Amino acid sequence: MSEGNQGFIKERIKDKPINKKKYMIRAGLAVLLGVLFGLVSAISYTAGVYHLENTVYQPDVRQVVIPSDDKSQEVSAPDIAAGTEEKDNSSTAVTVMTVEEEKREEVPDESRVSRESHNELEQIEAEYSSMYDVAQAAAKCMLPVYAVSPDNDWFTDTYESEKRGSGLVIADNRRELLILIDRSVIADASEIRVTLPDGTSPVAKEKKYDPNIGLSIIGIELDDISESTMDDITTVDFGSSKGDTLTGKNVIAVGSPLGVSDSVSYGIVTSSSKLLQKKDADLQILTTNIYGSSNATGILVNLKGQTVGIITQDAAETGVKNLISAYGISDIKESIERMANGQDRAYLGIYGTDVTPEAMVSFSIPQGAYVTGIEADSPAMECGMQSGDVITMIGTNEIRSFSDFESAMERCQPGDETVITVERASRREYTEMTFEVKLGTLN
Numbered sequence: 001m002s003e004g005n006q007g008f009i010k011e012r013i014k015d016k017p018i019n020k021k022k023y024m025i026r027a028g029l030a031v032l033l034g035v036l037f038g039l040v041s042a043i044s045y046t047a048g049v050y051h052l053e054n055t056v057y058q059p060d061v062r063q064v065v066i067p068s069d070d071k072s073q074e075v076s077a078p079d080i081a082a083g084t085e086e087k088d089n090s091s092t093a094v095t096v097m098t099v100e101e102e103k104r105e106e107v108p109d110e111s112r113v114s115r116e117s118h119n120e121l122e123q124i125e126a127e128y129s130s131m132y133d134v135a136q137a138a139a140k141c142m143l144p145v146y147a148v149s150p151d152n153d154w155f156t157d158t159y160e161s162e163k164r165g166s167g168l169v170i171a172d173n174r175r176e177l178l179i180l181i182d183r184s185v186i187a188d189a190s191e192i193r194v195t196l197p198d199g200t201s202p203v204a205k206e207k208k209y210d211p212n213i214g215l216s217i218i219g220i221e222l223d224d225i226s227e228s229t230m231d232d233i234t235t236v237d238f239g240s241s242k243g244d245t246l247t248g249k250n251v252i253a254v255g256s257p258l259g260v261s262d263s264v265s266y267g268i269v270t271s272s273s274k275l276l277q278k279k280d281a282d283l284q285i286l287t288t289n290i291y292g293s294s295n296a297t298g299i300l301v302n303l304k305g306q307t308v309g310i311i312t313q314d315a316a317e318t319g320v321k322n323l324i325s326a327y328g329i330s331d332i333k334e335s336i337e338r339m340a341n342g343q344d345r346a347y348l349g350i351y352g353t354d355v356t357p358e359a360m361v362s363f364s365i366p367q368g369a370y371v372t373g374i375e376a377d378s379p380a381m382e383c384g385m386q387s388g389d390v391i392t393m394i395g396t397n398e399i400r401s402f403s404d405f406e407s408a409m410e411r412c413q414p415g416d417e418t419v420i421t422v423e424r425a426s427r428r429e430y431t432e433m434t435f436e437v438k439l440g441t442l443n
Contacts, residue, residue, distance in 0.1 A: 128266070131303065135252045135264045138301045140234040141169045142254060143196065144261040145181050145204070145218070147189035160190075165297035166255030167194060167218065168310070169235050170340050176207075176219035177233070178340050182297045182312070183209055183216045194220055197232040208339035211442060212278045213332055214314060217339040236299075239306025241284055241328030246272040246308065253290050253324050255298020257311065265290045265324070269300075272328065276315050277351045279375055279442060280409050282402055284328030285315045292324040300326045334410045346412040347442040348420075349378020354401045355390060366423040366430055368392040369405035383437040385422065390430070393421035414441040 145167040148160050165185035170178045179194060186192050186206060193201040202224035209216040222230075246269040253265040267290035274285040286300060286309045294316075300309035309326030316325050338345060351373035359365045368390040374381050391399050394408040395418045412418065416439045423430040 131250070131252055131266055132264065134301065134303060134305045135254050138237075138252070138254045138299070138305045138307070139262065139264075140232070141236045142166045142298060143169060143179060143194050143233070144256075145179065145185060145192065145194050146201075147186040147193075148191045149187075149189045163189075164256070164261065165295075166261060168255075168299055168307070169233055170217065170336060171235055172222070172230075173340070174222070176221055177225060177230075178207070179204065179218050179220070180310070180336060180339075181216055181218055183214050185297065186216060186218065192218055194218070196225060196229050198226065198229045200224075200229070208342055208344075210335050210339055210345060212281055212345070213283065213310075213327060213335055214312065215310065215332075215336070215339070217336075237306050238329055238333065239302055239304065239308045240330050241272065241286065241308050242330040246286060250303055251286075251288060251290075251300045251308065252303075253288070253292065253296075253298060253300055253311065255311065257290060257292040257296045257298055257324055259293030259295045265292060267324075270323075274315075275353075277353075277372070279378075280348050280350060281331070281406055282353065284331045286326045286328055287317065288324045288326075290324040291322055294321060296324055300324070338410075344414050345442040346409055346414050346416060347379065347440040348409065348437065349375035349380040349440070350385065350391075351375070352391070352402050352405065354403075364430070366390050366392060367401075368399050368423065369402040371422075379437050379440050383420070383435040385420070385435060386424070389422040389424050389433075391420060391422050392432075394418060412439055414439055 143166070144164065146162055146164045148162050150160060163185050165182055167179035167181040170180050172178070192204045192206065194204050195201045202220050204218040204220045207217045207219050225233075249269050251267060251269055253267070255261075255263075257263055257265045267288045269286050270289050271287040272284065274287065275282045276285050288300070292311075292313075294313055296311050296313055298311045299307045300311065302308050308329050310329065310332065311324055311326045313321065313325065315327075316323065335345065350371050352369045352371050355365050355367055355370045359370075360367060371380075371385065371387055371389045371391065373387055374385060391405055393399060394405065394412075397404070397408040397411075399405050399408065418437060418439065420435045420437055422433050422435070424433050
């Protein structure tokens with residue numbers, strides 16, 4: 001064999017075949033041992049933590065015990081008498097009794113305190129019961145009024161909406177029963193009805209409206225009311241909101257102070273000095289601490305059952321709109337009388353106030369009714385009156401305050417021609433001027 005053909009025998013060693021069955025057994029055994037080790041570890045950890053929490057870290061928890069009634073604390077009168085008879089008359093016993101007596105003097109008699117508290121509660125309940133009787137008596141002059149008005153929904157379909165309020169029975173003029181009602185209840189109504197004590201609801205008609213106070217008079221024909229029903233209806237008993245201040249005095253809101261007929265609320269007058277400026281008038285406003293509805297209607301009565309205010313929410317203060325306020329009755333009696341008699345209100349068209357004594361001294365302003373504003377297109381503007389004028393005469397009536405001006409205007413009729421005398425500031429002095437004016441009608 002030549003050298004070029006010489007070669008070596010190459011031997012290849014093969015790997016030992018894998019025993020899959022044995023491999024799987026070993027892997028399974030390893031997994032099982034791991035699970036057992038983890039389980040033992042978890043149990044050991046849990047037991048250790050539980051032991052520590054219940055030995056080292058156990059919180060101080062106190063058991064709650066509700067004491068039961070102790071009969072031994074209840075001492076009856078016979079027990080007291082028996083105990084007194086068994087007492088020893090020795091000096092020691094006397095000393096003990098003296099100490100006990102001193103203790104009783106120091107500690108209030110709980111039974112006596114309880115009786116006094118019970119008596120006070122009974123007195124308060126009796127007072128509220130008396131006030132409720134006053135409210136029930138005053139409510140006989142209040143009648144539910146509801147008005148139906150046409151309205152349209154989003155789809156322009158016509159339907160009827162209904163508003164409700166409480167009306168105040170003013171008078172019986174032998175032809176109609178006249179009722180005062182907040183104009184917002186009956187505005188744009190196609191039909192007005194009043195519910196009477198017998199359950200009937202006759203139709204009412206609007207007679208007059210005063211836009212200054214937002215109140216209207218409606219009337220029911222007496223032929224629509226039975227005699228027995230008339231016996232159950234009383235006319236209002238007017239009181240006074242002038243004179244001694246009403247601030248702090250108890251009042252009862254009757255009618256619909258909560259927006260629901262026949263509701264009643266109690267409280268006090270918190271202020272009676274606020275004035276609301278209206279056309280040719282300053283109206284007294286009574287504010288109260290009585291919580292009511294923004295749609296409240298009705299009256300305020302004093303503890304005599306006399307009406308001292310007509311509820312109106314138009315004058316409610318911002319932030320306390322749900323506290324009941326009312327027109328002081330003294331300032332609107334003449335307006336109510338005029339409406340009840342079918343008369344209109346004469347109209348000049350000014351806003352004003354009194355000239356205070358301080359203003360008269362400090363600024364030499366004449367005494368009279370000070371004009372703070374002029375209504376646009378009013379008779380006052382047309383005749384040439386201005387803000388800052390001081391009215392001193394209307395016709396032959398001397399005007400020394402704004403109240404005098406209001407009274408003089410109440411005696412006038414729409415269409416009257418009169419002369420108004422004013423003092424007007426000119427170069428730090430006041431000059432007298434006169435204006436001829438024809439009074440209009442307040443609408």
